[in-house]
Amino acid sequence: xxxxxxxxxxxxxxxxxxxxxxxTGGFLLAxxxxxxxxxxxxxxxxxxxxxxxxxxxxxxxxxxxLCAMNMMLHGIGHGDDLPLIVADSLASHPGEYFxxxxxxxxxxxxxxxxxxxxxxKPYKEKETIEREDFWSTxxxxxxxxxxxxxxxxxxxxxxxxxxxxxxxxxxxxxxxxRRKLLHECDVHTLLRLPTGLFYAQGVKANVLFFDRKPASxxxxxxxxxxxxxxxxxxxxxxxxxxxxSDLEEFVKCYNPENRHTxxxxxxxxxxxxxxxxxxxxxxxxxxxxxxxxxxxxxxxxEASDNxxxxxxxxxxxxxxxxxxxxxxxxxxxxxxxxx
Numbered sequence: 001x002x003x004x005x006x007x008x009x010x011x012x013x014x015x016x017x018x019x020x021x022x023x024t025g026g027f028l029l030a031x032x033x034x035x036x037x038x039x040x041x042x043x044x045x046x047x048x049x050x051x052x053x054x055x056x057x058x059x060x061x062x063x064x065x066l067c068a069m070n071m072m073l074h075g076i077g078h079g080d081d082l083p084l085i086v087a088d089s090l091a092s093h094p095g096e097y098f099x100x101x102x103x104x105x106x107x108x109x110x111x112x113x114x115x116x117x118x119x120x121k122p123y124k125e126k127e128t129i130e131r132e133d134f135w136s137t138x139x140x141x142x143x144x145x146x147x148x149x150x151x152x153x154x155x156x157x158x159x160x161x162x163x164x165x166x167x168x169x170x171x172x173x174x175x176x177x178r179r180k181l182l183h184e185c186d187v188h189t190l191l192r193l194p195t196g197l198f199y200a201q202g203v204k205a206n207v208l209f210f211d212r213k214p215a216s217x218x219x220x221x222x223x224x225x226x227x228x229x230x231x232x233x234x235x236x237x238x239x240x241x242x243x244x245s246d247l248e249e250f251v252k253c254y255n256p257e258n259r260h261t262x263x264x265x266x267x268x269x270x271x272x273x274x275x276x277x278x279x280x281x282x283x284x285x286x287x288x289x290x291x292x293x294x295x296x297x298x299x300x301x302e303a304s305d306n307x308x309x310x311x312x313x314x315x316x317x318x319x320x321x322x323x324x325x326x327x328x329x330x331x332x333x334x335x336x337x338x339x
Contacts, residue, residue, distance in 0.1 A: 001197055004247040005102065005160050005207060006030045008254040013045040015053065015099040018152055020089035021145065022056030025067040027102040029074055051078045055096065057089035090129050090144050097154040104162040105145040107203060135180040138173035142166070146177060146208070150185060153212035165204045169292040178289045182280065183219040186211040188259065190291060191250060192230045195316075197242065203323070204230070219284075223277045224291065225262060227253060231274075231296040236312070249274070272296065 011017055011031050019027045035041070035049055054076060058064040064086045071082050085094075130137050134147045142163050149159050167174065168190075181187055189209035197205060213220040227250045235242045253275040255262050266273030276295065283289060 001193070001242065001247065002026050002030050003244055004251055006034050007251055008209075008256045009100060009102065009158065009160055010256045011035055011100055013039050013041055014048055016055070016096075017053055017100045017102065018055045018096075018098040019103045020057045020101070020148060020152065021103050021105040022058050022067055022084070023063055023104070025056060025070045025084075027104070028054045028056050028067075028076075029070055031100070031102065032074055032076060050075055051083075054083045055085075055098070056083060057085045057087060057094075059086070059088050061086060090141070090148055092131070093133060093151055096152075097157070098152055099154055099157050101149045101152050101157070101159040101161070103145065103149060103160075105142055107142075107164060136173040136176045138177075140166075140170070140173065143170070143173055143177055146181065150181065150210075150212060155212060155214055158209070158211045160207055160209050162205055162207055165206065165292060167208075168206065169288065169290040171288045175288040178291065179284065181210065182221040182224075182283060182289065184213065184215070186213055186220045186222070187224055188221070189254060190224060190226045192226065192228050192294075194230050194233045194235050194242075197235070203319075219280055221280050221283070223279055224283055225253075225264075225275065225277045226293055228274045228276075228294065228296055231294065232299050234312070266295065 006027070009031075011034060013035055017028065017031050019025075022028055032049060032054060035053070036046075039045070041049065054071075056067060058067055064084060068082050068084055071077055071084060077083060129139075129144045131147075133151045134144070136143070136147070138144060146161060146163065146167060149161050153159055168178075187208070187210040189207075191207040191209075193205045193207065195204055211220075229247070229250060234240065235246075249265075253262065253265065262275075262277070264273060264276050266276040274296070278293065283291065286293075
């Protein structure tokens with residue numbers, strides 16, 4: 001999946017690339033490999049790629065160590081000077097801007113910090129990020145990362161960010177952020193993913209692609225192209241693993257050489273097409289400007305013989321119950337804080 005995302009983003013020599021939640025460095029390493037393999041770099045371009053092109057932030061120290069090791073093994077950085085910052089990237093703007101931002105922020109509804117009180121008991125303090133360069137104040141980490149990614153881009157810079165479904169339909173701050181994003185950026189592509197690819201099994205995710213644009217009275221988003229890679233798709237770690245070839249149709253439909261000449265695979269005569277465009281007016285007039293859009297028929301709902309295997313259903317039920325319990329725990333923690 002990371003390889004396909006990098007392929008459609010098509011980074012170039014001398015471009016700067018950032019991942020504000022880089023984990024072990026998957027996006028940064030894939031970008032480094034892509035540029036090294038697709039271009040005959042001169043000495044100056046090679047040095048720039050190794051020492052200046054990439055920048056990553058990671059909050060968890062143990063994960064950052066693995067990222068540092070991966071960078072060293074790829075020849076990224078200069079001696080002990082690695083393009084990796086161990087810090088919370090959401091806390092403030094770094095003062096740097098990038099041509100490309102690729103990121104898969106950590107999944108979680110809310111941000112919180114555990115604090116040990118004077119009585120020795122742990123308390124959780126919700127972190128609501130307040131920044132003047134954000135459109136809306138919220139404790140939803142994914143919504144904050146969407147806003148943060150926009151602020152990191154240079155004018156006409158391009159981004160790909162993995163987000164859970166709630167970013168596409170949540171009201172309140174979510175609606176405000178979506179409307180602002182559609183107006184101020186060119187939100188051109190949405191890739192809807194099967195469950196369990198980036199997050200835990202059962203959690204639905206998407207990849208949102210957008211370009212930052214200059215200030216304008218008219219909205220920059222003209223059409224949002226959606227590729228449904230979720231409906232009637234099932235991948236597992238053992239019996240049916242995801243392969244790069246499975247994403248070939250998406251890469252072809254995205255048309256990275258010239259995405260302004262795209263053609264839909266969905267038509268009224270071909271209702272099973274997975275690639276379809278929606279105009280700005282249609283998007284903005286949807287309830288809460290929701291981007292949670294489907295049109296394909298789910299075969300598993302139409303015929304009992306198409307249902308997943310019992311063990312898959314059982315695992316999904318367990319995951320749903322665990323997710324529900326985690327959400328109730330957050331609610332209980334919030335009520336405890338208020339008391």
